[in-house]
Amino acid sequence: MASKHSALFSLLLVGLVHLLPAQVIITPGQVATHPGVDPVRLQRIDKVIQEFTESGKVVGAVALVVKDGKILLHKGYGMDDRNTGKAMAPDAIFRIASQTKALTSAGILMLMEEGKLLLSDPVHKYIPTFKNLQVIDSFNESDTSYTTVPAKRDITIRDLLTHTSGLGYPSIGSPMMKAVYAKHGISAGIGETGGNMAEAMLRLGTLPLEHQPGARWTYGINSDVLGHIIEIISGMSLEEFFRKRICDPLGMADTWFNLPASKKSRLSRIYLRQGPGAFTLLSKENAGVDPDFPLLPKSYFSGGAGLSSTAMDYARFLQLFLNKGEYGGKRLLSPATVAMMLRNQSGNLYPEGHFGYGFSVVSEANPDDIRNIGSFAWGGAFGTRYWADPKANLIGIIMTQQYVPGPETGELMDKFRNAVYQALTK
Numbered sequence: 001m002a003s004k005h006s007a008l009f010s011l012l013l014v015g016l017v018h019l020l021p022a023q024v025i026i027t028p029g030q031v032a033t034h035p036g037v038d039p040v041r042l043q044r045i046d047k048v049i050q051e052f053t054e055s056g057k058v059v060g061a062v063a064l065v066v067k068d069g070k071i072l073l074h075k076g077y078g079m080d081d082r083n084t085g086k087a088m089a090p091d092a093i094f095r096i097a098s099q100t101k102a103l104t105s106a107g108i109l110m111l112m113e114e115g116k117l118l119l120s121d122p123v124h125k126y127i128p129t130f131k132n133l134q135v136i137d138s139f140n141e142s143d144t145s146y147t148t149v150p151a152k153r154d155i156t157i158r159d160l161l162t163h164t165s166g167l168g169y170p171s172i173g174s175p176m177m178k179a180v181y182a183k184h185g186i187s188a189g190i191g192e193t194g195g196n197m198a199e200a201m202l203r204l205g206t207l208p209l210e211h212q213p214g215a216r217w218t219y220g221i222n223s224d225v226l227g228h229i230i231e232i233i234s235g236m237s238l239e240e241f242f243r244k245r246i247c248d249p250l251g252m253a254d255t256w257f258n259l260p261a262s263k264k265s266r267l268s269r270i271y272l273r274q275g276p277g278a279f280t281l282l283s284k285e286n287a288g289v290d291p292d293f294p295l296l297p298k299s300y301f302s303g304g305a306g307l308s309s310t311a312m313d314y315a316r317f318l319q320l321f322l323n324k325g326e327y328g329g330k331r332l333l334s335p336a337t338v339a340m341m342l343r344n345q346s347g348n349l350y351p352e353g354h355f356g357y358g359f360s361v362v363s364e365a366n367p368d369d370i371r372n373i374g375s376f377a378w379g380g381a382f383g384t385r386y387w388a389d390p391k392a393n394l395i396g397i398i399m400t401q402q403y404v405p406g407p408e409t410g411e412l413m414d415k416f417r418n419a420v421y422q423a424l425t426k
Helices: 002-019 044-054 097-113 157-162 175-183 197-204 222-234 238-250 261-266 311-322 335-341 407-422
Strands: 060-067 070-081 134-140 145-150 271-275 278-281 376-380 384-389 394-399
Touching: 044 060, 044 070, 044 407, 060 311, 060 407, 097 157, 097 222, 097 238, 097 311, 097 335, 097 376, 097 384, 134 175, 157 222, 197 222, 222 238, 238 311, 311 384, 311 394, 384 407, 394 407
Parallel strands: none
Antiparallel strands: 060 070, 060 394, 134 145, 271 278, 376 384, 384 394
């Protein structure tokens, strides 16, 4: 009798193991075939991207498609350097700008899981100047003076995660907030090397908000504040926190604030877009940003814009969320926390759909969007974009290096995404 019970228990255990979702690991190497992907239709992706590079709409690009951990496509297209004729390599390192934000959001949620903070915490709990905030009531463009009214409530960590705090953005925000921040030396973080983050965040807390907390979705410098809160709570620089807590565990060896000199040859060239199909190499003189900023020593770590990375590294990070918080046998986040990050947390405030904690999210059907509900996405100011689809266990990344990206990169992403889904047979 005992042996029958043991056998039955073993069968049940095997059945349960098969019911548990297998953890997906992305293994770099030869491109794989997939039973749910039509290999002939998959080749249409090449034609889509080549049309953009050959016509000069973009200089070069790297594309990566991963399904169920299998690399379906990982290629470079066009030129990395038009002057020398250097082709774009699949392992090129890109300045990913706002793709940094998702790592910062993940770091905050990791600290939440450890009991170090609550999302309802007021920001002034960590940065005292954020107490008794003011909101701009009137603004004089001629001399950038303004009047204010008191904020109706404190801004919270949750407000920062959802971009509903009322903080604006230096350099790329509204003319009003760009003027306010410029007058007080608040940086957008890209290319910043010599600033002091602690001092900058203390100054930021003394400045008025663009609107009342929670009233609107406004893309702002929220993630830089979150990154500094990580530094305060963890006792580490954001660079050290990312390296120890996220990048090393996930095997993201090419993701850095301070890019090692040994990787210099793989840092892609970056172009200034001067019009449709018109590009010149970006320089400090023509754009105000040193294109070599990833290689310059820095201690100002922008949680919203400072990282450089590769398509493969970023795919590992996205797979962490498709795996519900675990990758390579290491759990960084719980499934419950991942689910919270990937659902709509901004109500109807985000003008282009819905927004979670660090990502835009597809939470309702859109006739123009081929992605499944539950997909999440974002991108960076230099023309890097991604999405991940939990239902399809699918990742799509396309990276270019041009500033300002221009409408061509948005069109490229849309056509690339459609080409990926049309190749799926299941």
